[in-house]
Amino acid sequence: MEVDALNGIDLEIKEGGFLVIVGRSGSGKTTLLRILAGLECETAGEITFKGRICGPESPLPVGMVFQEPRLMPWLSVENNILFPFLPGGRSKEMHQKALDILKMLGLEGYENAMPHQLSGGMAQRVALGRALSCDPEIVLMDEPLGALDYFTRRALQRELVRIYLQGGKTFLMVTHDVGEALRMGTRVLVLKNGMIEASIPIPLEYPRDRHCETFQTLLDEVLTALDDAEGQGGVKMPR
Amino acid sequence: MKIEKDSLTRSGLVVPAVLLLLWWAGSNAGWWNAFLLPSPESVLDSFILSIGDGELQKHVWASLDRIIRGFGLSAAMALSFALLCSWFPRVLVQLDPTLEFFRHIPPMSTIPLLILWFGIGEAPKIILIILATFFPVYMNALQGIRGCDPKLTEVAAVFGYSRWYRFRYVVLPSAIPSILTGLRLGLGYSWRSLVAAELVAASSGLGYMILDAEQLSRSDVVLMGILVIGALGAFLDYGFLWCIRRYLKRGIEA
Numbered sequence: 001m002e003v004d005a006l007n008g009i010d011l012e013i014k015e016g017g018f019l020v021i022v023g024r025s026g027s028g029k030t031t032l033l034r035i036l037a038g039l040e041c042e043t044a045g046e047i048t049f050k051g052r053i054c055g056p057e058s059p060l061p062v063g064m065v066f067q068e069p070r071l072m073p074w075l076s077v078e079n080n081i082l083f084p085f086l087p088g089g090r091s092k093e094m095h096q097k098a099l100d101i102l103k104m105l106g107l108e109g110y111e112n113a114m115p116h117q118l119s120g121g122m123a124q125r126v127a128l129g130r131a132l133s134c135d136p137e138i139v140l141m142d143e144p145l146g147a148l149d150y151f152t153r154r155a156l157q158r159e160l161v162r163i164y165l166q167g168g169k170t171f172l173m174v175t176h177d178v179g180e181a182l183r184m185g186t187r188v189l190v191l192k193n194g195m196i197e198a199s200i201p202i203p204l205e206y207p208r209d210r211h212c213e214t215f216q217t218l219l220d221e222v223l224t225a226l227d228d229a230e231g232q233g234g235v236k237m238p239r
Numbered sequence: 240m241k242i243e244k245d246s247l248t249r250s251g252l253v254v255p256a257v258l259l260l261l262w263w264a265g266s267n268a269g270w271w272n273a274f275l276l277p278s279p280e281s282v283l284d285s286f287i288l289s290i291g292d293g294e295l296q297k298h299v300w301a302s303l304d305r306i307i308r309g310f311g312l313s314a315a316m317a318l319s320f321a322l323l324c325s326w327f328p329r330v331l332v333q334l335d336p337t338l339e340f341f342r343h344i345p346p347m348s349t350i351p352l353l354i355l356w357f358g359i360g361e362a363p364k365i366i367l368i369i370l371a372t373f374f375p376v377y378m379n380a381l382q383g384i385r386g387c388d389p390k391l392t393e394v395a396a397v398f399g400y401s402r403w404y405r406f407r408y409v410v411l412p413s414a415i416p417s418i419l420t421g422l423r424l425g426l427g428y429s430w431r432s433l434v435a436a437e438l439v440a441a442s443s444g445l446g447y448m449i450l451d452a453e454q455l456s457r458s459d460v461v462l463m464g465i466l467v468i469g470a471l472g473a474f475l476d477y478g479f480l481w482c483i484r485r486y487l488k489r490g491i492e493a
Contacts, residue, residue, distance in 0.1 A: 037397050038396070038397070039393060039396060039397065059399065062397065063397075063398075064394075064397045066390070066393075066394070068390070070390050070391060070393075070394045072391060072394075072409065072412070072413075073413075074412045074413070074415070075412075083394070083395075083398065084398040084399075086404075086408050087400065087401075087404045087407075087408060130394075134398065
């Protein structure tokens, strides 16, 4: 059986923005991200980056964080962070780079720890560090906080925004959580049945107050676009 | 005192100690015929005697030599096959039914043919060990390689790893525990096939020593041979595990 996961997507992503993609389960969010990461091939259409057409030969310069940390269990935290560089061999500068990333993620002193010794939140931070280590222009995140508890989730949301604000990178994140999308994104893209239902800019300063009127108006707008005011179908109501 | 007791319990030496005690008590109380199960003292005597005249060492080295050669060759072949089959799935499709057929043949049943084809030298003995150890190593290695979590290879793909690098840096390391389990099993099987291998007109080796003692009705030497094989096998296995633990940070489930 063939299904069109995405259909007629025409999307221009601004450099340096934080685009959050929301939609019900099966709306094509993950497929869109996987195509951008080069993990799936589009059957029609093309992706262009700074004027050049991307494909298997010239992929997008991305780093990706998945829903699960997907750390290599046989590598230390430091080597997991430096995973993108393993085939090229390591140098002293790389060791320093790993230490800097660990410091930025609040994981100082964990460079020699093994993945099984980390909590879920820490492992996801390492996965984020791995995505950032190759200094990608685009950071793709597929529900990166979906498997975490409420408090770890909130802490990592703040962390991600802080890293985003350091600048220089374009962030693309898929989430089920509309509140999370509004707290973090500069634009929220609503996907429905593989098509873009709405693209809503979020002109709010960080950190965002979810009780403010604009936040609530934007929330209503996103929920209306999702046609899911009850929060059903895999879309979480904001907390 | 308590600490010593604890370490004795943890070392797993309690069961052998109890068995040894029962054996000794039963032999001295005459619970069974000394010919059917000789006493520990007589087994120890034949052990000391055998070491004294250098016989045991000669047999141990002969057996170890066959095991090292047989198991080494077998492991090299099995790992190469597993790598080949996982890199070229089409080769696996072609080879699978044939290997499945050979896997079910008891190595001992091939002895008459091996003697016909290779004579009564070292070759049939080594081949017998290879036949006995190839499949556990091959099957475990293949399973480990094919069982690599595709989510991990996907991570490598995102970071631009080529197929070879994905194999080298993700698939192979993730298969190491399975490969080592296979090697451990194979090493154990090589000892188990040793007596069968040394049935083939051998003039040395622990298997030969046991068979020779059987002909001379020396049940104490038979028992001594069995104990030496068990002890050497366990010793090699522990040595193997020790090496693994030393070089791998990740714990291997024993």
